[in-house]
Amino acid sequence: MTENTTRLRADARRNREQIIIAAREVFLEQGVHAPLEEIARRAGVGIATLYRRFPDRHTLVQQVALDNLTLVGEELDRATAAHPDAWGALAQLIRRLVELRLSVIMPVLLPILEEDARGEGGTLKTRRNHLFDQMEQLTRAAQQEGRLRQGINPIDIWLGVIKLSRPLPVIGAELNELITGRQLELFLGGLHATALDTSEPLRRQPLTLDDLDRHLKMAE
Amino acid sequence: MTENTTRLRADARRNREQIIIAAREVFLEQGVHAPLEEIARRAGVGIATLYRRFPDRHTLVQQVALDNLTLVGEELDRATAAHPDAWGALAQLIRRLVELRLSVIMPVLLPILEEDARGEGGTLKTRRNHLFDQMEQLTRAAQQEGRLRQGINPIDIWLGVIKLSRPLPVIGAELNELITGRQLELFLGGLHATALDTSEPLRRQPLTLDDLDRHLKMAE
DNA sequence: CAATAAGTGGAGGGAAACCCTTCGGTTGCT
DNA sequence: AGCAACCGAAGGGTTTCCCTCCACTTATTG
Numbered sequence: 261m262t263e264n265t266t267r268l269r270a271d272a273r274r275n276r277e278q279i280i281i282a283a284r285e286v287f288l289e290q291g292v293h294a295p296l297e298e299i300a301r302r303a304g305v306g307i308a309t310l311y312r313r314f315p316d317r318h319t320l321v322q323q324v325a326l327d328n329l330t331l332v333g334e335e336l337d338r339a340t341a342a343h344p345d346a347w348g349a350l351a352q353l354i355r356r357l358v359e360l361r362l363s364v365i366m367p368v369l370l371p372i373l374e375e376d377a378r379g380e381g382g383t384l385k386t387r388r389n390h391l392f393d394q395m396e397q398l399t400r401a402a403q404q405e406g407r408l409r410q411g412i413n414p415i416d417i418w419l420g421v422i423k424l425s426r427p428l429p430v431i432g433a434e435l436n437e438l439i440t441g442r443q444l445e446l447f448l449g450g451l452h453a454t455a456l457d458t459s460e461p462l463r464r465q466p467l468t469l470d471d472l473d474r475h476l477k478m479a480e
Numbered sequence: 481m482t483e484n485t486t487r488l489r490a491d492a493r494r495n496r497e498q499i500i501i502a503a504r505e506v507f508l509e510q511g512v513h514a515p516l517e518e519i520a521r522r523a524g525v526g527i528a529t530l531y532r533r534f535p536d537r538h539t540l541v542q543q544v545a546l547d548n549l550t551l552v553g554e555e556l557d558r559a560t561a562a563h564p565d566a567w568g569a570l571a572q573l574i575r576r577l578v579e580l581r582l583s584v585i586m587p588v589l590l591p592i593l594e595e596d597a598r599g600e601g602g603t604l605k606t607r608r609n610h611l612f613d614q615m616e617q618l619t620r621a622a623q624q625e626g627r628l629r630q631g632i633n634p635i636d637i638w639l640g641v642i643k644l645s646r647p648l649p650v651i652g653a654e655l656n657e658l659i660t661g662r663q664l665e666l667f668l669g670g671l672h673a674t675a676l677d678t679s680e681p682l683r684r685q686p687l688t689l690d691d692l693d694r695h696l697k698m699a700e
Numbered sequence: 701c702a703a704t705a706a707g708t709g710g711a712g713g714g715a716a717a718c719c720c721t722t723c724g725g726t727t728g729c730t
Numbered sequence: 731a732g733c734a735a736c737c738g739a740a741g742g743g744t745t746t747c748c749c750t751c752c753a754c755t756t757a758t759t760g
Contacts, residue, residue: 268736269729269734269736270728270729271736271737272728272736272737275736275737295717295718296720305737307719307720308739309736309737311721312736412666416663423646426643428646430511442682442687443636445682446632446667446670446682447667450666450671462665462666464661464665467658472655475655476651476652488706488707489706489707491706492706492757495707495708516748525709526708527710527749528749528750
């Protein structure tokens with residue numbers, strides 16, 4: 261990803277990727293304060309390796325966020341390429357994001373991270389906003405097709421995906437798989453507009469990116 | 481609730497309730513392995529009080545589950561009393577459950593608990609199943625009214641409520657409130673059947689109570 | 701309003717989880 | 731083959747958590 265990465269030895273790069281994958285899952289399940297040793301274990305890697313590559317928790321979170329953004333972007337491109345219609349693309353995108361657990365939790369919810377990443381010029385925020393714009397185009401298009409319900413915005417979808425992806429604790433992985441799959445279909449069903457849209461307007465206003473950022477800043 | 485409870489001194493009973501309320505929230509947020517001291521703190525109670533009332537974590541979880549079942553039952557009665565139509569009752573019920581964070585996570589997902597509660601004769605399971613029956617009647621009725629989408633069952637709703645209620649980590653309580661409220665409306669919108677039901681059938685089969693229990697037994 | 705039994709909070713010792721570094725051995729690269 | 735990069739595991743120091751003990755407070759009852 262960065263130039264540093266290419267200079268890594270092959271096995272080191274492999275390990276680095278495994279760590280990020282594991283971290284994505286663990287962060288999703290347990291939050292960003294999850295034990296790093298759990299991540300290392302799941303990545304099939306010693307704890308020292310993790311620390312060598314990511315000196316502290318903060319940079320690990322940051323890298324995971326960056327990685328997530330990239331992957332979501334790729335999935336978005338892939339989805340639009342595969343479907344001429346916006347709704348089809350959107351549905352595939354959502355399914356993929358949930359399937360890959362590509363929760364965008366970090367980039368969406370932790371803009372705190374970028375504030376101090378000023379040295380790198382706020383890449384995170386820029387890319388997040390770019391992605392948001394893309395998604396906004398997609399949702400608008402799907403609404404003009406008359407297939408996506410009115411009044412829904414990208415934030416609704418992002419947060420929906422996050423809530424869906426987040427596994428329930430205690431119960432096993434397989435059951436979580438079943439539950440998430442089923443709830444995903446319900447979610448998609450809810451987004452879908454019916455031929456004659458007789459549904460009542462939604463009771464609440466959708467959130468905006470600014471809402472998110474503002475509240476997060478207050479929170480800390 | 482039990483005869484033991486009535487024999488408690490007034491302040492003790494108050495404290496006991498506060499503990500259960502706090503435990504419900506904390507378990508929901510952090511899972512059943514959350515630190516007990518956090519629960520005591522939130523209940524405004526010393527740690528010793530918690531231990532005196534609930535000798536170990538297991539019985540606390542059990543009591544919270546039992547309490548949840550009771551409260552859900554009450555909300556269900558209240559909802560049906562307030563609305564002549566089944567859909568109206570169902571919608572109010574769901575909103576209330578989310579609002580009160582009355583996640584039914586314990587009774588639904590931890591039948592393990594009752595297995596060893598055999599001394600008390602599996603009250604937990606019986607009551608859970610009873611509640612399930614009531615909800616099934618309600619959903620069927622709502623479907624016959626043509627207002628609840630076909631192919632949806634109580635489990636879908638329970639699990640939906642659980643996922644909705646579960647707050648996202650790190651971000652503050654207020655933001656979570658906003659997010660949950662909004663996603664709740666989307667969820668309800670998804671459950672709602674439109675006048676001409678042109679929606680495609682859902683891709684996945686709904687889960688049944690047996691599915692849940694079977695998987696949970698496998699998990700441990 | 702006192703006597704008493706029930707209830708309470710917080711300190712603290714022991715155990716467990718977690719963080720992070722150091723180091724002897726391994727492995728990709730040229 | 732040889733070197734530099736990389737690795738895993740052990741372990742010391744710190745924090746978190748569990749759970750009990752005990753001196754103090756408060757509801758209840760006559």
